Amino acid sequence: MGESARRAVGPLVALLAGVIGSVLLALWSGDLPDDVASHFRADGTADRFSSVTELIVLTSVTGVVGAVIAGVGAYFVKEPVTSRIVAALGSGTAVFVIAVTVWITARQRGLGDSTEATAPAWVMICCALLAIVVAVAVAFTTPVHAIDYLREAAVGDVPVSGDGRRTWSGTASGSAGGLITVGATVAVLCGLGVVMANWFLIAFAVIIAVAGLALTGSVQVRVSDEGFRAASKIGWPVITMPLSEIRRAEVVQVNALRDFGGWGYRVSGRRHLRGAKGFVLRSGEALMVVGDHRRELVVVDGASDAAGVLNALVSR
Known part of the structure; x- marks a missing residue:
């Protein structure tokens, strides 16, 4: 076709x-x-x-x-x-x-x-x-319109590590805001289900709770010779980008609500971050991995170190 x-x-x-x-x-x-x-x-x-x-x-x-x-x-x-x-x-x-x-x-x-x-x-x-x-x-x-992100100027810092490290790993943890949002949604759905005697709403609340914890809990992040990987503790969602597809890594400041509209696995539609997707469990410093046609992002402590190691690997 x-x-x-x-x-x-x-x-x-x-x-x-x-x-x-x-x-x-x-x-x-x-x-x-x-x-x-x-x-x-x-x-x-x-x-x-x-x-x-x-x-x-x-x-x-x-x-x-x-x-x-x-x-x-x-x-x-x-x-x-x-x-x-x-x-x-x-x-x-x-x-x-x-x-x-x-x-x-x-x-x-x-x-x-x-x-x-x-x-x-x-x-x-x-x-x-x-x-x-x-x-x-x-x-x-539906086929996508390819966007050449490599032609665009970097929107954040592009550090390069000089200490010879070839791996980096860290954990991205969720914020209280994301957990409160999930908890409030589940509580409202359970309350409505009980009042209306509707077991469908209660079952839906359980699904929301499981999905919410998966999307706003914690994420394991790893940078190595194999490339970039970020995954929730239950194994999904997961982001992978092999080293051969990575062109650079950037460090950007992210506001979860303003830039991504909330917490979890998100896609940004805001100006310089438009099209960037990934794990935004809280606001703060984020590692953004740039390929030819996609940008993957995760807000994590040590984003600058991770970007430095990844850029050093790419330059080799």
């Missing part, structure tokens, strides 16, 4: 979802109540109703809007990571909204009174899983 065809995957998926959803709703119109349940309370009972025509219009518009967003990401956003994220969000969100609309409508075929319709949590979960699969597939299919 050529590059142009791969860029079109995200927009086409969203448009296809809109077309299929609209056709199915139109074909089912004779089997549906005059007013179809279109929104549900937390307990799964209907509280809002729409005509089939309104649902068809909503589905069509959702497909078009999703395609436009995915197209902007695939064709116009130049930063590699952001490009894939925008394309994935456009197609994945469209698929989720359309899948939910079609599925809960299908459950009302042959129903005499739409007030009897329900939308169990497992329907939402299945639609969400489908949307995630689609978004991931689109993200990996």
Whole structure:
């Protein structure tokens, strides 16, 4: 598949979802109540109703809007990571909204009174899983616009070690802010789950807790003849860049909120750090490893020493 065809995957998926959803709703119109349940309370009972025509219009518009967003990401956003994220969000969100609309409508075929319709949590979960699969597939299919970071001036110090060391290792630890954010999110979700007697929310809180600890806990960082590696203690996420792909290492000052919008495994969209991604567990001095087409970053004590060793290895 050529590059142009791969860029079109995200927009086409969203448009296809809109077309299929609209056709199915139109074909089912004779089997549906005059007013179809279109929104549900937390307990799964209907509280809002729409005509089939309104649902068809909503589905069509959702497909078009999703395609436009995915197209902007695939064709116009130049930063590699952001490009894939925008394309994935456009197609994945469209698929989720359309899948939910079609599925809960299908459950009302042959129903005499739409007030009897329900939308169990497992329907939402299945639609969400489908949307995630689609978004991931689109993200990996969409080709990136290569950015030659080597041509850009360094945005931080570029130290070189002169003591002959060939390895460096350290641990990047999380800040109280990141842990508090994860804890507060988990507490709110658990509280809502208990109040609403919704085990899905409680299970989701557990997933958030595990993922949050993985992303905001601690990270092992190593520089050696093999290159650069940074990984959480559970082994994922992990960043690796072989020495042959490294062009230089820089030391930059990072503000987690201002430059990356928070803590964890992040991507920056801010000015000189635009496109840099990696582990930002707190604010402070960061090691940024620059390749031809990517910049990987980790905020860690001893970033200057790490950069010095890595630059010495690269110069050899």
